[in-house]
Amino acid sequence: MAKNELSVAARVHQRDRARAAASYLAIFLGLISLFAPVIAHLAGAAPLLFSGPLAAFPPFLYQISRIYIIFGSFSLFVMARYLRSGNRLAWGVSIALLVLIALFNIGKTIDWPVAVLSLAGAAWLAANQAAFPVRPGKVLTRRSLLVGAAVLLLATIIAVGLLIHLVRDNAMSLGDGVRTLFSSLDVELHERGEHPRLELLLALVLSIVGLVMWHLHVANHVRDIGAQEHHEARERARSVIDAYGGGTLDYFALRDDKEWFFLKDSVLAYAIRGSVCLVSPDPIGPAEQREEIWAEFMLWAEHHGLAVSVLAAGEEWLPIYEDSGLHTVYLGDEAIVDCQNFSLAGKKSKSLRQGHARILRAGYSVQHVDPLQISDELKKRLEALSLQSRQGEVERGFSMTLSRLFDPEDKGLMLSIASDAQGIAQAFIQWMPASAANGWSLDVMRRSTADDMPGGLMDFIIIETIGRLAVEGKRGLGLNFAVLRDAVAEDKNSSRFEKLVAQQASKHAQVASLWKFNAKYDPQWQPRYAAVGTMDLWLAQGLSMAHAEGLAEFPSLPSLGSSGTQRNKK
Known part of the structure; x- marks a missing residue:
């Protein structure tokens, strides 16, 4: 990496550590302030430590x-x-x-340590201003001010409501009610044996409910952009992929739920989920621009308040990601069949050979066609098949599926369609071009869910496709991704922890079964990795990856409107 890009990456990483510390500091001081009454119980054991200045402000405060x-x-x-x-x-x-918070605590004899910690935290934040470069737009600023005013108003309503309730119940004058209220609150705040009052419980419950609703809204936020803008950017990305792409995952950069960052002749595909920016596949472009586009993108992400993570990264990109402060984690392996050396002969391929022969005897055949050249009738049949066996409303797989069929802009794809003896299509596989592998990469597999469908129909299509590519002189055919393949296959290089994770994951997803499906083709295994930020971001980034791949769903709230301004790309 060039010296300039290295310094940019190092500065971004340094500021990121300061932001992580600030986040933890805010949580710590919030907890300390929230549980200050508990600290008061320690005053009896250490009276000198907790003795502080007397109130210097009006008692009401x-x-x-x-x-x-x-x-x-x-x-x-x-x-x-x-x-x-x-x-x-x-x-x-x-x-x-x-x-x-410091002002509210400094005048109470028992809570001065909380005030000191709060002021120290404020001073530290002020000294690290450079680590917070993200300037919100006018809409977000106005919305934040309105929410802040609403919170302040709610707190005031609780206090005033308590006063009104006290006056009405005891038939007091307003002045007597105020004095009684202050007296009762004074007992509550300074006597250690008193239970929390109703108004404090109400404030606590409302705060918790508000925090949960905010979290659910943020977790489900996906930025929307205009259809025309998205289409133009996608076609610009397509031209870069046509010129410099060719990896087995490169075409998936054109998924409908991705956006694109451009720099010179390179493109980087990403999607924003909450505050997490998911990148997949690796950036595409001339090799000499790799370090530059990644350094510029990390700087862009920082200025937009995004935590970057990479899904299904290739080994050749790991040094660049690690130099920018990301941590790389092994995810699994992509299976790539060598069509020129594949054979159904021998004991190892017995089940494939027998299944293939059985389906041939049943009258099935496979045709390989361009998706844009098929008849409308066949297109409707394949669309119906895709809905039968699809799980959920959308195509799953952020890193390894295209998410659509029969888009007129998607030229040069291939469909392998299996039809029964009556000529009715019963299953299909769509393939993406992968020139770097001199072949194709699997996008989506769909089949009829009818009870009389023969087993092994997908294997039949794959074997026929391998044979077709071998005749054409092609070599690589990318199949499914095997999560934690080393651990599932009980490789000696895998750790006990990886084996435990793989074992538990197999109970909830097709981890072991996908490995077995791929392994019978004796493929070459291409490792894939995730690149994530500092440890405090791992959970959020991991959940975002799982959600993007369709492995997890977040409970959602009704849309609360746009949460930010449009982000400009280079």
Whole structure:
């Protein structure tokens, strides 16, 4: 990597560590502030440690402080997420919250340590301003101010509502009610044996509900862009792939749910889910531009508050990802059949050979066609088959499926269609071009779910396709991805932990069965990896990967509108 790109990657990684520390700091100080009354119970054991300055502000501020501190603490929990993504507005709001929490605590004799910690945290954030370069748009700023005002109003309503309730129940004058309220709150805040009052419980419940709703909304947010803009970018990406692509996963960069980052003659396909930016496949373009496009993309992602992760990365890209501060993790292997050396002879291929012969005797045949050249009647039949065996409303597989059929822009694809003795299509496989492998890469497999369908129909199509490619002088045929293949195959190089993960994963997904399906073709195994950020992001990035691949679903809330401004790409 060039010296300039290395320095850019190093600076981004350094700022990322500061953002991670800020996120943890916000959570820690929020918890400390929230549970300050628990700290008060320690005062009896260490009276000198917890003795502090007397109140210097009007009593009213301190008597109702606990209500505001509860909302402030939960606001810090929300800010932690945006601090992690480098949001400048969250940085300023967090400093303000910590200062206010300190003011609410510094005048209460028992809580001065919380005030000191809050002020120290605010000072540290102020000193690390450079780590928070993401400036929110006007819409997000206005929305944040409205939400903040609503939270402040809600806290005030709880305090005022308590006063009104007290006055009505006891037939007091307003002045007597205020004095009684202050007295009761003073007992609550300073007597260690008192249970929480109703108003504090209400503030706590409302804060928790708000935090959960916010999390569900953020977890399900996927940015929408205009159809025309998306189409133009996709076709620009297609021209780059036509010129420089050819890997078994490269064509999948054109999936409908991806966006594209361009630099010179290179393109990088990605999708944004919440604050996670998923990249797959590896960037495509001239080899001499690899380091440059990745350094520029990491800088772009930082300025948009995104945590970058890569799915199904190839080995040749790992040094570049690691130099930018990402951690690489083995995911599994992609199976690539050598069509020139494949054979059905021998004991090892007995089951394939017998299954192939059985389906031939049943009158089945396979035709290999261009998807755009088939008749409308056959197209309708294949579309019906695709719906029969598809799981869910959309095609699954962010890294290894195209997500669509019969798009007129997708030229040069191949369909292998299996028809029965009556000439009715009963199964098909769509293949993507993979010139670097001198062959094709599997996109989607679909078959009829009728009870009388013979077993091994997909194997029949694959064997016929291998034979066709061998005759044409082609070599590589990419099949399915085998997750944690080393562990599933009990390879001596796999760790006990990997074997345990593979064993548990096989109970919920087709992990072992996919490996067995691929292994019978005696393929070449091409390792694939994930590249993820620092440890605190692993869970979020892992869930985003699982969600993108269709392996996990998040509960969702109704749409709350756009959550940000359009992001400009180079």
